[in-house]
Amino acid sequence: MQKESPKESKTKPKTEPKKKTRISFRQILVILALPIWAAAIILFSQYLIAYALYFLIGYERLSTPVWTTLANALVYSLSLFLIIFLPHKILKKSLPSREELGLKNLPTWIDIGLAIAGFIIYFILATVLIQLFSIFPFFDASEAQDVGFNVLNSGLDRLVAFVALVIVAPVFEEIIFRGWLYGKLRDKIPKRYSLVLSILITSLTFALLHGQWNVGVNVFAMSIVLCALREITGTIYSGILLHILKNGIAFALLYIVNIGF
Numbered sequence: 001m002q003k004e005s006p007k008e009s010k011t012k013p014k015t016e017p018k019k020k021t022r023i024s025f026r027q028i029l030v031i032l033a034l035p036i037w038a039a040a041i042i043l044f045s046q047y048l049i050a051y052a053l054y055f056l057i058g059y060e061r062l063s064t065p066v067w068t069t070l071a072n073a074l075v076y077s078l079s080l081f082l083i084i085f086l087p088h089k090i091l092k093k094s095l096p097s098r099e100e101l102g103l104k105n106l107p108t109w110i111d112i113g114l115a116i117a118g119f120i121i122y123f124i125l126a127t128v129l130i131q132l133f134s135i136f137p138f139f140d141a142s143e144a145q146d147v148g149f150n151v152l153n154s155g156l157d158r159l160v161a162f163v164a165l166v167i168v169a170p171v172f173e174e175i176i177f178r179g180w181l182y183g184k185l186r187d188k189i190p191k192r193y194s195l196v197l198s199i200l201i202t203s204l205t206f207a208l209l210h211g212q213w214n215v216g217v218n219v220f221a222m223s224i225v226l227c228a229l230r231e232i233t234g235t236i237y238s239g240i241l242l243h244i245l246k247n248g249i250a251f252a253l254l255y256i257v258n259i260g261f
Contacts (some may be wrong), residue, residue, distance in 0.1 A: 006032060010198055022190070023075055023189070023190055023193065023249075027172045027188065027189070027190070028103065029181050030188050031188055031189055031197070031201070033183065034181060034184050034185060034188070034201075035181060035201055035202070035204075035205040036187075037083065037087075038083050038176060038177070038180075038205060039205055039208070041068050041079050041083045042075075042079045042083075042176075043209075044082075045074075045075045045076075045079040045082065046075050048078070049074045049075045049078065050062075050071065050171050051070050053071055055209040056238060061259065063150075063229065064260055065149055065152060065156075065157040065160045065161050066156075066157075066160050068135045068148050068149060068160075068161075068164065069160040069161065069163060069164040071167060072164045072169070073164070073168055074098075076138070076168060076169070076172035076173075079172070079176065080172060080176060083176060083180060084101075084175075084176070084180050085162075086253065096183075099234075100183050101175060101179040101180060101183065101235075101236070102174075102175075102178065102179045102182075102183065102234070102235045102236035102239075103175070103179065103235065103236065103237075104234070104235060105235065106237075107235075107241070108236040108237075108238075110233070110238075111233065111235070111237040111238040111241060112151060112228055112238075112241060114232065114238040114242075115229075115238045115239075115241035115242040115245060116242075116245070118225045118226070118228070118238065118239075118242045119225075119242050119245050119246060121225050122221055122222045122224075122225040122242065122246070123192060125221040125224065125225065126217070126218045126221035126222065129217050129218075129219055129220070129221050130214065130218065130251075132214070133217050135213075139213050139214065139217075140213070140214060141214050142214075143195065143212060143213070143215075145210075145212060145214075145215045147165060147254075148164075149164075149165070149255075152255055158255060158256075159195055160253065161251070165247050165250075165251055166244055166251050167244065168247045169243075169247065170240055170243035170244045170247055173206075173243065174226070174236045174239050174240045174243055175236065177202055177206050177223070177226075178202065178209040178223070178226050178227060178230045178236045178239050179230075179236050181202050182199075182202045182204065182227055182230055183230075185197065185198035185201055185202060186198045191207075195231070198227065199223075199227040199228070200226055202223060203220045203223035203224050203227065204220065205222070206219055206223045207219050207220035207223065222235055222242070222243070222246060225242065226239040226242060226243065229242065
């Protein structure tokens, strides 16, 4: 038998082991647990804060814009703590870094440009999806969304509602959904399926938590674009700006121009 020369043996390519592409049962459980955990904590926080403030200050004061804004801020803050920080404290693991949450560095002019371009794409996609869903009898595209602020009688009322809907909600929701949840899914799902499944699971979870068919379809379309922006930039800054732009336009139409939608 002819032996290989040392030179030939060194240059001969080594066969690499095949990478696993199938999703194991354990991975499936982890993938399902992530959105369920996020959704459950948000719902738990909403009920906990609502009932706590109801017993402390009563329904009449709780329904005012100032207290509604405070309640929203408390719900988001508690949700963020329980979803992101509590598991790491219990499991004694290091907290997620700013980079893992999509918050590395600072926003740039590119983020602003991408947010505007992303808004146009989102608007087109949402319009198409809403038209498609309109063929179903259970889907009412004109159903009004309950945002928690029914009557705004003064400038102060509008200001606090603006802060809650246009600033607080986009920032916290982007950190939780496109920051933590999307980042975790991208890390846990095998690379072959990671991008598509991460976008779909994140967007579906985000849509279901809005509780209405028409709103859910709309924000599902927006979430697809927001996830794409996270993928392109590596951060959630352009997503936050797009979300603020979308909520800001909706706020202006609903509370300033007085167009119900």
